[in-house]
Amino acid sequence: MLKYLLSLNLLMLCLGVVAQSENKELTKAEKKQLNKGNPGLAVGIDLAPFIMHAFANERLGAEANVRYTLNRKWQLAAEVGYENVELDTDQMSYSSDGSFIRAGIDYNLFKVEEIGNNDNVLIGFRYGVAVQEHSCPRYTIKEEYWGDVSNSIGASTVASHWGEFVFGLRSEVLKNFYMGWSVRFKTIVNVGKDNELEPYSIPGFGRRDRSTNMGFTYTLEYHLPFRKNK
Numbered sequence: 001m002l003k004y005l006l007s008l009n010l011l012m013l014c015l016g017v018v019a020q021s022e023n024k025e026l027t028k029a030e031k032k033q034l035n036k037g038n039p040g041l042a043v044g045i046d047l048a049p050f051i052m053h054a055f056a057n058e059r060l061g062a063e064a065n066v067r068y069t070l071n072r073k074w075q076l077a078a079e080v081g082y083e084n085v086e087l088d089t090d091q092m093s094y095s096s097d098g099s100f101i102r103a104g105i106d107y108n109l110f111k112v113e114e115i116g117n118n119d120n121v122l123i124g125f126r127y128g129v130a131v132q133e134h135s136c137p138r139y140t141i142k143e144e145y146w147g148d149v150s151n152s153i154g155a156s157t158v159a160s161h162w163g164e165f166v167f168g169l170r171s172e173v174l175k176n177f178y179m180g181w182s183v184r185f186k187t188i189v190n191v192g193k194d195n196e197l198e199p200y201s202i203p204g205f206g207r208r209d210r211s212t213n214m215g216f217t218y219t220l221e222y223h224l225p226f227r228k229n230k
Contacts, residue, residue: 037072038118042178044221049081051218058087059201065219067106075106077124079217083203085134092139098132100204102164118223120170122182128164130203132192133157158192160202168217176223184215 046063053060063081070076078101085096106124135155140148168182188211191198199208206213 037069037112038223038225039069039071040223040225042067042069042221042223044178044219046079046081047218047220048216049083058085060084061203063204063217065217065221067221067223069223072112073108075108075120075122075124076104077106077126078103079126079204081204083132083201085201087200090140091142093137094134094200095137096132096134096199096201096203098130098134098203100128100130100202102126102128102204104164104166106166106168118172120168120180122166122168122170124166124168126164126166126184128162128186128204129159130205131157131159132199132203134197134199136197153197156194156197158194158199160192160199160205161189162186162202162205163189164215170219170221172223176225178221178223179219180221181218182216184213184217186213186215187211 044065044067046065049059049061049063061081061083063079065077065079067078068076080099080101082099083096085094087094104124104126106120106122108120108122110119110121112119133155136153138150138152140150142148163186165185166182168180170178170180173179186205188205188208191202191208193199201207206215
């Protein structure tokens with residue numbers, strides 16, 4: 001399903017490029033209108049957490065996003081979400097509930113030569129912050145000589161920070177309705193931890209067993225324009 005959705009986005013973008021190549025030369029007034037783009041506020045949801053849950057059922061989350069289009073080139077973006085992790089193995093059980101916010105800016109690389117074409121090829125940056133309550137109700141240390149040792153670690157609240165570099169496509173498939181995807185390269189800035197327990201997974205960032213992560217989003221958005229296109 002994900003492969004189909006990504007292919008659909010690429011197809012819509014390619015059709016836009018082909019359509020542009022057949023357009024007549026724009027007037028000065030049309031070029032001015034084109035540079036303004038389609039300013040407005042878009043709100044949407046991210047389908048990626050539901051897709052990820054199918055492959056990693058210990059993680060369950062939801063995410064929404066807001067996008068403010070300044071002009072043809074620049075967009076401000078913010079994403080908020082929630083994630084629950086319930087892990088149970090022979091060595092340990094782990095529980096986490098937390099929320100996150102990411103905020104940043106995108107730059108549109110797509111050169112548009114057709115009025116009404118609002119597709120985007122985006123590069124950008126996000127800064128993310130997560131706050132979570134986590135605990136380890138059970139862990140076991142294997143020891144052949146002295147015997148296994150079992151214990152638990154109580155709940156605590158921690159905050160973590162990271163940065164993300166973003167690349168993505170965003171296509172207007174219907175009037176003011178967008179589908180888009182992005183890939184994210186994430187790197188930790190600071191990991192919240194108490195004296196005993198470091199997060200197994202950070203909401204919005206992912207697994208904490210490495211300092212960098214890759215992620216993706218697949219969003220559905222509705223755009224509320226600030227002006228009517230002529």
